[in-house]
Amino acid sequence: MARPMVAVVGRPNVGKSTFFNKVAGKRISIVEDKPGVTRDRIYTEVEWLSYNFTMIDTGGIEPDSDEIIPAQMRRQAELAIETANVILFMLDGRAGLTSADREIADMLRKSKKPVVLAINKVDTKEKSDYFYDYYELGLGDPNEISSSLGLGIGDLLDEIVKHFASIEENEYDEEVIKVAVIGKPNVGKSSLINRILGEDRVIVSDIAGTTRDAIDTPFTHGEDQYVLIDTAGIRRKSKITEDVEKYSVIRAIAAVERADVCLLVIDASEGVTEQDKKIAGYSHDNGKGLIIVINKWDLIEKDTHTMNEFTKTIREELAFCPYAPILFISALTGQRTNKILEQVKYVANQNAMRIQTGTLNEVIGEAILLHQAPSDKGKQLKIFYGTQAAVKPPTFVLFINDRELMHFSYERYIENRIREYFNFEGTPIRFIYREKTGGQ
Structure with missing residues (x-):
């Protein structure tokens, strides 16, 4: 069973990152202290009262002067809300309720997800002046804390884990191989799934981010049972002015945690990007089987050295996962896609192998x-x-x-x-x- 996911949401500057680092027990570093690994760390594994869960720092939901929450920010918040099992809604106890807080609360109520209300920056054990105002949000009892001083955090975690017992997970038998298809937008993840399944079960579009939700597709191949987990693509920061990445990786992290094997799909025409490194890092950190799939290989002009040179570059760029096999394919033409499931089964067995x-x-x-x-x-x-x-x-x-x-x-x-x-x-x-x- 995958670890429950808790998304920390709220306006900027309410203390989410301070809380995140306090719970993690350390300051979350941007740079991994191992060769070849540089990626943002916006999630941490938490253990509390014998529960293990993943906590995600989603950054701030930024209002602007025209709308309380712009459409883009709303989409980011919805992504966190849809993917998480429990939502921790954090507010600033010194500022009191704001119009943006009320707007976010409306979104959370509609989600029907469990919400825990955290009122931060309350640095005394006495109730704040605004304490009873928070009941107006209709999200249950407020939990006043001080992330900087560590006050009330244990009680808040108690409230979070109370909701885990009611979480229903899609449970598959042990012999079912769960495969997460991960990667940036528009690299051909949905097309690859359609090719593997032999039918168009997933809508394919050239618009980045078409796949709105993670989609589980169980199927059999020969005598083996699989589940393909399709995920929304991960956008690059250069494409969007706001810091969308912290939101868009959430679904990929959730898919990776549920998977046995990850297919990291990379666009052959772009090569390995910084974002690809980060995505591969999620699989590596979670101890999952990993296969690097170079898609759109049919569009590359080739000579006798092209594949070897490309392989060398991949190994250099993804130096922290030299164990991952590389497949050069075309989801469009079907080139070498027949080898994918064979490789998935092999890697799943390697990931589960026990040595005397x-x-x-x-x-x-x-x-x-x-x-x-x-x-x-x-x-x-x-x-x-x-x-x-x-x-x-x-x-x-x-x-x-x-x-x-x-x-x-x-x-x-x-x-x-x-x-x-x-x-x-x-x-x-x-x-x-x-x-x-x-x-x-």
């Missing part, structure tokens, strides 16, 4: 013999033991003598040796380290 402990330790031991573990100030890294703790993604616990000695480069080396022996094509691998004394 004895065999794993033989491979790790051999790797250490071939390449001596790093040392610092006379102390050498020792890997005592390894075991696989989980699948989807394959996760390995390594018992070592000192975490500080496990450099990123040596971790990458161990990962490469494991991949060389067991493959794990199309899936990220995760390592968890446990320091163990003795045996030195």
